Amino acid sequence: MNKEIKEKRVTVHEPDLKAGVSRSQFLKLSGFAVAGSSLFLASCKSSTGPDDDDEIFDLGSGDLAVLNYAYALEQLEADYYTKVVNNFYSGISSEEEQVLTDLYNHEINHRDLFKAAISSVASDEQLLPTLEFDYGDLDFNNRDQVLGTAKVLEDTGVAAYNGAGKLLTNADYLLLAGKIVSVEARHAAAIRSLISPGTASFAGDDIVSTDSGLDAASDPSAILAAVGDTGFIVTPFTANNLP
């Protein structure tokens, strides 16, 4: 366990921590529930006035909230891989370049689809805005950091979709989430295989339960708290109606 966490520490961006919040929450997404607040980036309140509070976007309720939640995660992934493909780390293998380029394509399209799908049923005010991202001192020229962060993002995406399925009431949205989550899982396995070739890491014991053979599933609050801890997402928003 210590070894696993240590390994992840090497590869994951050190976020700017809010006081009293453990940096390790993002690293605990291996199927373990993480206590999280429904208020994403709650600490932004302390630096903004009441008027600003009103402007913080909330994901909404019901299926809309879940779609906006997925849209947020897809925005993060799309932005991340955009940075990756625009500045491939030196010495990248052709296989790695192909995998990361495919992931870029897929996540861009996922992001754009959620924007289109939400826009078709909700007002502009109900659509999560385009988020801003900041990767701090993450070194995009460092293979271990790039692949390590990709692994966390993909595993997190799988856990997020697996946990969100039960929140959806529209079967078509559930099917759409299902179409995407298995591709995220394919991504996760491929990235893991690049990091640890020739091993069982693609569906490793650190992410798939050895007892039940189940992948991770986490509630939005846990996912958002963990993603919030990375500091990657600059634009604050809340998820007051998601568990």
Next chain:
Amino acid sequence: MDLIKFLDEFTTDNLKETKTSRKDALMTFGSLSKKAAIAAIPFGLGAAFTTNSMARQSTANPVAALQLALKLEYLEDEFYDLALQSGVIPSGRPETVYMQISKHEQAHVTFLKAGLEGAGVTPVSKPEFDFTAGGAFDPFNNYEQLLALSQAFEDTGVRAYKGQAGNLMGSDFLTVALQIHSVEARHASEVRRLRGLKGWITRKERGAGMPEATQPVYDGEQNTTQAGVNVAGLSSGLIGNVEDAVTQAYDEPINAGTADAIASLFIKS
């Protein structure tokens, strides 16, 4: 049995649809593309979804969905047990990969049986399998065929679980099924990469070295309409072939009839 002929028979589009006999179930191979077209109708938060979802069209209840899942897990579990016993799998990466996959499939069987029993339902009994499909394959003497069947089983599993998600809505088993579904996808990715393919499915390509008989596993994967949106015309800045990219980006479901038909090829009747 001539497997290719057998499958070809069900890739024709000229059979009428009913839901009772095995033969009728098998024809869903052929009607898959029509159903994909129907499923492409736009949906919305306010729209009724009583029809047109591929995820909701076959089995009507969670128990049937779980029994189908168990049947597929029995198949995978026994296949990998026999594969690991066969001595055909090379040591090193292949053996490591298949031991991990086998461990999961065994756990899935145990887990699903316990879940069904816990719900007061008698789990389906394990079928008698024939992984030669009547002599068409020889996976436990031929590593390439073992790999090919493994890829077909894993990619089928992903599609089958996805197709049952709608039947599990509102059930405690939905999340569990999703958690198995993504593990099957991890397996599929790795097996495909072990075979030198991408971990994801491009259009409806079964991939180099895959027998033509496995094509029904991939038919329908070429769908480019998601949530009523033409995803091929959606994004700017994609690198390479757009249609390749956007078909890779989404896995498509199969319904219970199609999944059952694929499994039935390897079940002694």
